[in-house]
Amino acid sequence: MADEKLLRVKDLVLHFRTTHGTVQAVDGVDIELDYNRAVVIVGESGCGKSSLAKAILRLLPRNVEKYSGEVNLGGQDVMKLDDEDFRLNVRWVGMSMVPQAAMNALNPVLRVGEQVSEPAMIHLGMKKEEATQAALKMFQHVGVPADFISRYPFELSGGMRQRVAIAMALVTSPSLIILDEPTSALDVLTQANIFNVLKRIKKELGTSFILITHDIATSSELADEVAVMYAGQIVETGDAGRFFTAPLHPYSQKLMASVPRLRGTKELEFITGQPPSLVDLPIGCRFAERCPQRFEKCSQNPPMIKNDGRTVKCWLYH
Amino acid sequence: MSGEAKTQNEIIEKYSGENKALLSVQDLHVWFELRRFGFGRAGYVRAVDGVSFDVGRGEALAIVGESGCGKSSLMKTILGLYKPNNGKVIMDGQDLQTLDAKGMRWYHSHVGYVQQDPYGALAPFMAVKKILEEPLIVGGIKSKEERQQRIQKAMEEVKLFPVEDFLGKYPHMLSGGQQQRVVIARAMIMGPYFLVADEPVSMLDASVRVEILKLLRGLQENHHLSVIYITHDLSTVSYFSERIFVMYAGELVEKAKVDRLLYNPCHPYTLALLNGTSVPDANNAKTFKEIPPGEPPSLVKPPAGCRFHPRCSRMIPDTCDVKVPPDFEPEPGHLVKCWLFQ
Numbered sequence: 001m002a003d004e005k006l007l008r009v010k011d012l013v014l015h016f017r018t019t020h021g022t023v024q025a026v027d028g029v030d031i032e033l034d035y036n037r038a039v040v041i042v043g044e045s046g047c048g049k050s051s052l053a054k055a056i057l058r059l060l061p062r063n064v065e066k067y068s069g070e071v072n073l074g075g076q077d078v079m080k081l082d083d084e085d086f087r088l089n090v091r092w093v094g095m096s097m098v099p100q101a102a103m104n105a106l107n108p109v110l111r112v113g114e115q116v117s118e119p120a121m122i123h124l125g126m127k128k129e130e131a132t133q134a135a136l137k138m139f140q141h142v143g144v145p146a147d148f149i150s151r152y153p154f155e156l157s158g159g160m161r162q163r164v165a166i167a168m169a170l171v172t173s174p175s176l177i178i179l180d181e182p183t184s185a186l187d188v189l190t191q192a193n194i195f196n197v198l199k200r201i202k203k204e205l206g207t208s209f210i211l212i213t214h215d216i217a218t219s220s221e222l223a224d225e226v227a228v229m230y231a232g233q234i235v236e237t238g239d240a241g242r243f244f245t246a247p248l249h250p251y252s253q254k255l256m257a258s259v260p261r262l263r264g265t266k267e268l269e270f271i272t273g274q275p276p277s278l279v280d281l282p283i284g285c286r287f288a289e290r291c292p293q294r295f296e297k298c299s300q301n302p303p304m305i306k307n308d309g310r311t312v313k314c315w316l317y318h
Numbered sequence: 319m320s321g322e323a324k325t326q327n328e329i330i331e332k333y334s335g336e337n338k339a340l341l342s343v344q345d346l347h348v349w350f351e352l353r354r355f356g357f358g359r360a361g362y363v364r365a366v367d368g369v370s371f372d373v374g375r376g377e378a379l380a381i382v383g384e385s386g387c388g389k390s391s392l393m394k395t396i397l398g399l400y401k402p403n404n405g406k407v408i409m410d411g412q413d414l415q416t417l418d419a420k421g422m423r424w425y426h427s428h429v430g431y432v433q434q435d436p437y438g439a440l441a442p443f444m445a446v447k448k449i450l451e452e453p454l455i456v457g458g459i460k461s462k463e464e465r466q467q468r469i470q471k472a473m474e475e476v477k478l479f480p481v482e483d484f485l486g487k488y489p490h491m492l493s494g495g496q497q498q499r500v501v502i503a504r505a506m507i508m509g510p511y512f513l514v515a516d517e518p519v520s521m522l523d524a525s526v527r528v529e530i531l532k533l534l535r536g537l538q539e540n541h542h543l544s545v546i547y548i549t550h551d552l553s554t555v556s557y558f559s560e561r562i563f564v565m566y567a568g569e570l571v572e573k574a575k576v577d578r579l580l581y582n583p584c585h586p587y588t589l590a591l592l593n594g595t596s597v598p599d600a601n602n603a604k605t606f607k608e609i610p611p612g613e614p615p616s617l618v619k620p621p622a623g624c625r626f627h628p629r630c631s632r633m634i635p636d637t638c639d640v641k642v643p644p645d646f647e648p649e650p651g652h653l654v655k656c657w658l659f660q
Binding site: 191199221261 | 384385493494523524525526527528529531532550551552553554556557580581590591592593594595596597598599600601602603606607609610613
């Protein structure tokens with residue numbers, strides 16, 4: 001293997017054209033991910049984290065103004081492929097996605113079995129019976145009873161539908177699955193159940209995950225690494241254990257201090273002000289305006305600084 | 319203004335003694351009829367099935383449960399939106415069922431409601447000023463000046479500064495946190511002494527969530543409000559309330575003070591909920607969680623005996639699956655519906 005990294009994203013840019021101006025949703029993002037690892041991308045709504053997922057999978061709307069950078073999957077720069085080639089050989093086969101609210105995105109008039117086996121038929125050229133067998137195998141992995149295969153989505157509970165959506169992403173055995181808020185609309189016990197399923201898949205099938213979420217507490221159920229996104233940029237990356245105990249970037253620190261703990265005694269903090277508009281971004285550090293530790297240097301754009309195996313986009317660590 | 323302050327003080331005085339409940343819910347049953355082809359009866363959905371509790375003046379109470387456990391039906395019955403099939407809701411000594419239209423207007427001007435989804439709760443075609451003025455007009459405040467004053471005061475209280483900038487804005491021009499502030503201002507504008515908050519922060523981002531929780535807590539303390547806080551997220555409860563009720567399949571299975579419930583949970587379902595709630599810790603990724611198998615039962619035909627027994631790992635054969643557990647009291651003030659504490 002020439003490249004031992006599964007995914008290497010470099011300087012990925014995705015800008016949208018709107019009537020208010022250019023929305024810089026993803027603005028120069030670098031991510032690296034090893035085989036059989038999970039990275040959590042944490043950020044608040046509107047920070048561009050869902051756009052990042054779409055940029056990696058090239059699921060673009062029509063109003064794209066700028067789309068550039070490098071997405072290297074298993075040693076191949078997939079950004080160089082044309083759309084048809086990407087659709088046939090990368091999406092689903094190399095990496096697949098469980099979109100936000102996937103459980104409500106199932107086709108209501110098709111049996112779930114048909115929906116799960118369809119990607120295998122189209123992308124792997126399987127015959128119908130073969131694909132059904134593959135779907136059944138995936139149902140087993142995600143813990144959906146086999147006889148559910150001929151049910152319709154409305155006959156399943158929310159948790160079961162979410163499992164079906166995950167089975168669908170798995171059926172083509174991709175090495176990477178992108179999950180966009182996989183449990184945000186689910187109950188506590190169902191959430192914990194889904195994370196058990198994801199952990200089992202990671203262990204048994206060796207799949208890697210990019211988990212996009214705003215919920216730091218539940219994301220810790222799967223995270224090996226954490227990347228924090230703010231206003232279209234990654235501001236901190238690093239090992240999950242160290243991030244949860246001692247985050248580096250002032251934004252990450254504030255974010256961690258705002259997470260309610262079950263038996264917490266510490267006073268919770270919140271971040272005053274609002275994130276900048278992605279249309280009209282400030283010069284220099286994008287968090288500076290809300291940052292309690294800002295100083296003169298923050299008016300310049302901070303570089304990504306290496307700090308003891310982690311990276312942080314903040315002048316404090318220069 | 320002074321009239322309102324007087325009523326609030328009166329309420330405070332009236333309920334300042336121990337054991338005096340402002341709201342008393344007694345053996346409440348809310349069943350929804352299932353119809354077959356419009357005529358025949360196919361049974362009932364027993365959304366709330368025998369719930370009793372008291373809420374004191376100035377007390378914050380949390381009701382925790384999963385979706386479909388009946389917590390929203392319970393809340394809507396307390397708000398007077400559903401009629402109970404059996405049992406009573408008594409607020410300030412008045413039985414809700416005996417109130418006429420005028421009485422209900424009195425009731426609704428004293429009971430505020432904070433909805434879950436702020437954007438869905440605000441009319442998109444009304445500016446903030448109109449949204450806040452509406453309850454005042456309905457509540458019979460005729461003077462335009464007084465309405466103006468009250469709007470000003472309510473918006474300052476939820477920290478929507480500067481007020482003038484927000485008055486003309488429509489809900490879509492506000493961020494999620496600001497929308498939720500408008501919803502809270504609307505709930506507070508008639509000067510209620512009781513507030514029902516239905517998952518007020520579940521749709522918000524982590525950093526805004528804390529801000530809104532603190533705001534609600536501050537309002538509760540300043541105005542000596544009684545609050546029922548409905549949520550599925552146990553981790554926010556300890557920051558907000560003094561007592562927690564855990565609801566499962568239409569029943570309250572455990573009632574306790576917050577710290578007792580967090581450190582000494584008794585009901586197996588409460589234990590499962592606590593285990594299922596994550597705190598950020600890298601070790602989480604290395605272990606699997608123990609989750610009770612199956613899903614909450616159908617409320618049309620709930621299981622006999624204890625409703626949790628089919629999922630319970632500590633089920634006692636011939637007891638849990640046959641007899642309905644009453645409230646046991648393993649420690650003073652801690653009630654649990656479970657045969658293990660017989």
